[in-house]
Amino acid sequence: MKIIKFLTFICIFFLSITSNSFSLIEVDITRGNLNPLPVAVSPLSQNNESKKIFKNQLNLEDLGLEISKVIENNLKKSGLFNPLSRDAFLQKPDIAHLKPRFEDWSLIKAQALITGKVLIENDRLKVEFRLWDVLAAREMLALAFTTVPSNWRRVGHIITDKVYERLTGEKGYFDTRIIYVSEEGPKTQRVKKLAIMDQDGFNTKYLTLGNELVLTPRFNPTNQMVTYLSYFRNLPRVYLLDIETGVQEVVGDFPGMTFAPRFSPDGKKIIMSFAKDGNSDIYTMDLENRIVERITNHPSIDTSPSYSPDGKYITFNSDRSGYQQIYLMKSDGSNVKRISFGNGIYGTPVWSPRGDLIAFTKLHKGKFYIGVMRTDGKGERLLTENFYQEAPSWAPNGRVIIFYRETKTDKKGEGFSAKLWSIDLTGYNERLVETETDASDPSWSSLLSN
Amino acid sequence: MYKSLFISSGFHIGIIMLSIFTLPFIAKKPIDVPPLVSVELIEIGKLTNIPFAPKAKKIIEKVKKKNEKLVSGQAPPKKIKKEKNKKVNIDKNNKIKELASKKMPTPENKIKKIKKEKIESVALPDKKKEKIQLKEEKMQKPSKEIKKENKLKKNVEQLKPNVEDLKVKQVSEFEKKELFDPNNIAALIDKSKEDFGETNKKLNKITQSQDTSMDSSKLTLSEEDALKAQIFGCWSIPLGLPYNEDLLVRIKLKLKPDGTLIKTEILDHARMNMPGQGFFKVLAESALRAIQLCQPLKVPTSGYERWKDLQLNFDAREMLGG
Numbered sequence: 001m002k003i004i005k006f007l008t009f010i011c012i013f014f015l016s017i018t019s020n021s022f023s024l025i026e027v028d029i030t031r032g033n034l035n036p037l038p039v040a041v042s043p044l045s046q047n048n049e050s051k052k053i054f055k056n057q058l059n060l061e062d063l064g065l066e067i068s069k070v071i072e073n074n075l076k077k078s079g080l081f082n083p084l085s086r087d088a089f090l091q092k093p094d095i096a097h098l099k100p101r102f103e104d105w106s107l108i109k110a111q112a113l114i115t116g117k118v119l120i121e122n123d124r125l126k127v128e129f130r131l132w133d134v135l136a137a138r139e140m141l142a143l144a145f146t147t148v149p150s151n152w153r154r155v156g157h158i159i160t161d162k163v164y165e166r167l168t169g170e171k172g173y174f175d176t177r178i179i180y181v182s183e184e185g186p187k188t189q190r191v192k193k194l195a196i197m198d199q200d201g202f203n204t205k206y207l208t209l210g211n212e213l214v215l216t217p218r219f220n221p222t223n224q225m226v227t228y229l230s231y232f233r234n235l236p237r238v239y240l241l242d243i244e245t246g247v248q249e250v251v252g253d254f255p256g257m258t259f260a261p262r263f264s265p266d267g268k269k270i271i272m273s274f275a276k277d278g279n280s281d282i283y284t285m286d287l288e289n290r291i292v293e294r295i296t297n298h299p300s301i302d303t304s305p306s307y308s309p310d311g312k313y314i315t316f317n318s319d320r321s322g323y324q325q326i327y328l329m330k331s332d333g334s335n336v337k338r339i340s341f342g343n344g345i346y347g348t349p350v351w352s353p354r355g356d357l358i359a360f361t362k363l364h365k366g367k368f369y370i371g372v373m374r375t376d377g378k379g380e381r382l383l384t385e386n387f388y389q390e391a392p393s394w395a396p397n398g399r400v401i402i403f404y405r406e407t408k409t410d411k412k413g414e415g416f417s418a419k420l421w422s423i424d425l426t427g428y429n430e431r432l433v434e435t436e437t438d439a440s441d442p443s444w445s446s447l448l449s450n
Numbered sequence: 451m452y453k454s455l456f457i458s459s460g461f462h463i464g465i466i467m468l469s470i471f472t473l474p475f476i477a478k479k480p481i482d483v484p485p486l487v488s489v490e491l492i493e494i495g496k497l498t499n500i501p502f503a504p505k506a507k508k509i510i511e512k513v514k515k516k517n518e519k520l521v522s523g524q525a526p527p528k529k530i531k532k533e534k535n536k537k538v539n540i541d542k543n544n545k546i547k548e549l550a551s552k553k554m555p556t557p558e559n560k561i562k563k564i565k566k567e568k569i570e571s572v573a574l575p576d577k578k579k580e581k582i583q584l585k586e587e588k589m590q591k592p593s594k595e596i597k598k599e600n601k602l603k604k605n606v607e608q609l610k611p612n613v614e615d616l617k618v619k620q621v622s623e624f625e626k627k628e629l630f631d632p633n634n635i636a637a638l639i640d641k642s643k644e645d646f647g648e649t650n651k652k653l654n655k656i657t658q659s660q661d662t663s664m665d666s667s668k669l670t671l672s673e674e675d676a677l678k679a680q681i682f683g684c685w686s687i688p689l690g691l692p693y694n695e696d697l698l699v700r701i702k703l704k705l706k707p708d709g710t711l712i713k714t715e716i717l718d719h720a721r722m723n724m725p726g727q728g729f730f731k732v733l734a735e736s737a738l739r740a741i742q743l744c745q746p747l748k749v750p751t752s753g754y755e756r757w758k759d760l761q762l763n764f765d766a767r768e769m770l771g772g
Binding site for chain 2: 025026027028029030031037080111133135136164165167168169356
């Protein structure tokens, strides 16, 4: 008995010693910085043969440099990356692409490095790129793209998307387009045309001539179709436009005004408002069988409907409580409930592609705000405030919101300009989106390379 | 009756005498040991570099030893000490000069020493590294001195032509040296703190080892805070992480005594390749980048055995507002 007691004592003693001596010190790191990641975008290298071809075909001296500028510009605008100055680079692009000298890149404080090569293969542009982790001294990503030479800007956007996804963990939004209403002329006689451009403001094309007033263009999430409101023959109606073919058609045969159209997440339906005798309700139309369905039936004004990404719910704004507020209902129109309860007037709710947030415009004490709230109406955050701004639209990754803002152009308040702006979900990184003319009602497309 | 009067008066006188002679002594004692003095000393020491003085002697001795080795290579240190003592006895002026020289060059010597130490920890041309490492080994293992000296000689002979080459081609070396200057100043400040730490620890050694209530397997709050603050600054959190997911990545580190990394290991490595956990790879990589960027880590100056293996739990949920 004594021996057993002795042995158990020894066991406990040794266990206590070992547990003490081998216990690992743990330190919890719960905070970090949100500073932009320093990244070096080395100009993409090219051989002399390709250089000549690029100059002949594209009239560009250095295509590799131009593509790297596209990548750099995209990364900078995202607010999450800090592209370092090319003047500080110590290694030549062609050698860096083969094997970077990581000491040189870490010396200029780069944490990530992008290298690449452009060449012509069978009259097609081939772009290779590699993403390197400078601190770990290893390759993170290596891809090659082949396309027609005129498509070189898109290659730059696709590379940015890949880099963004690899470093942030979420999909990029650079290989996308923005459709908007281009505006020219004085405020009383504005000429409004539908225009489409790359998300960085290049390659602008006008889709309508400006003979009719056009409003609220919206992209189809699955393909390159657009729905919008046009005052053709002074009758405001929702139209459908195929960007590739240029064919357009009226959506449905409504005996009155239809407006605020938007596609369903699968792109098979259009949801919109139909107004008659001072009352407007929400309707859907199936694009395959053209069946129209009434979703709301209330004597108030129900408008600006937007589907949830899974298509099960619809958010819209209504003045059924006396003031315009945001509401939520099932896609069949049942279970309507109000979700906005803050001070002021709420409108233009748009469901995030992630599904977790709803962006909205708020008018309170004479000022306009763009904000976001959770789908239950809680956690309201106002991202930006101004004299007049509205029409938020989400980037396909649900991180950035584009909207338009009207500003007075001089001190007297005479004249005005409307411009597109983008803002990060955090409320920082507010940027002007360059457009050829004044612009309003932007809508962000989904990723083109899906 | 008189007896009792005498006794009582005698006692009274005795008490009065006692109070006259003893009370001032009692009162003086607490004045002699004011607790504030020690606090003031520490503060003044920080400002005026007084604590360098005791340390300086050691440094001077070390430097002298090094110089001796460079000159003679075999001269035993004891003999030189004796010679010096003799000189001091002969000439008082020299003694004063020596004392002055002991005090004055100490910071310089120290800076030189720190420079050498600091350069070791930062990237340098390999050849220089080798030299310094060899010197270190020489200091640490006197039994193998002769063999390594021979090696050194050989290395020096081999290096001679290369050193010139280096001078010509590596312009960035100068930049590096210039860049290190501010760091060296920082290191000097840090070193002074370390010196305090060392001396204090030496004094407190007995009490610490005796104190069983202290948990030796943990970092103190200040040590942990210093490490955390350093890594907070280095960790760029990827903003695209889904904040409703498990955003905890645990990384086990093996460290050198100076805080540089020997090895890193992601503990939940299996999650890296799991479907739907792509964000974990991004998170883990960002944490690894933070550790790489921060090294050498601000670890305690003593107790290497305690923290040579360290686990850092990177949790992004708080920052991403989950």
